[in-house]
Amino acid sequence: MARTTLRQLNGFDPTPARLGQSTLVMVDFQNTYTQGVMELDGWRQAIDAAADLLARARKAGATVIHIVNDGGVGTPYDIRAEIGQIHPQVAPIEGEDIVVKTAPNALIGTKLADLLQGAGHDDVIIIGFMTHMCVLFTAEGVFLQGKKPTVVAEACATRSLPCTTMQGQNLPAEVTSGQLHNSALATIADLYGVVVPTADDLR
Numbered sequence: 001m002a003r004t005t006l007r008q009l010n011g012f013d014p015t016p017a018r019l020g021q022s023t024l025v026m027v028d029f030q031n032t033y034t035q036g037v038m039e040l041d042g043w044r045q046a047i048d049a050a051a052d053l054l055a056r057a058r059k060a061g062a063t064v065i066h067i068v069n070d071g072g073v074g075t076p077y078d079i080r081a082e083i084g085q086i087h088p089q090v091a092p093i094e095g096e097d098i099v100v101k102t103a104p105n106a107l108i109g110t111k112l113a114d115l116l117q118g119a120g121h122d123d124v125i126i127i128g129f130m131t132h133m134c135v136l137f138t139a140e141g142v143f144l145q146g147k148k149p150t151v152v153a154e155a156c157a158t159r160s161l162p163c164t165t166m167q168g169q170n171l172p173a174e175v176t177s178g179q180l181h182n183s184a185l186a187t188i189a190d191l192y193g194v195v196v197p198t199a200d201d202l203r
Helices: 006-010 043-060 112-119 131-144 177-192
Strands: 022-027 063-069 097-101 123-129 148-157 194-196
Touching: 006 177, 022 043, 022 112, 022 131, 043 063, 043 123, 043 148, 063 112, 063 131, 097 112, 123 131, 131 148, 131 177, 148 177, 177 194
Parallel strands: 022 063, 022 123, 063 097, 123 148, 148 194
Antiparallel strands: none
């Protein structure tokens, strides 16, 4: 049975963003998600899709903003070390802003809200790592700022997580990366923004 979303109940526009009239926010495409303890399932395919979308956005004249998470010296998110730097396949070029954050919502304690306002676009395209964490909470934050997020599913990825066993219940040993990815996208699509499968689905 098809469910009515909160977006439908509120009459929000279901139209995806148009590249040339949007701000593209690249969330946490850091090396830490491609290796070691934080390696994500499907990161290669997601970065390939992100690189393609980034090239299209630049050609279309979209504003591009890169986000990185700084976990501090010696952590898997140390932006002073290679592990915390942006993957070279989607590295910034001259003129593109880089926002350093310390919370899943990239608007908390950063200049991102000012940059989005300055770009002058209502539509904000969001892609990146991890779908269930920083992509989800940044989409929420952008929505609460009065902007219109569009998330491109193929350019996001996450990882499987353990599932704790509650007393009296037998739960699966883990929630798979696919389940988390789809759940996060469903949450976004319920209220916070439009979700499209691929960049080809953008207007």
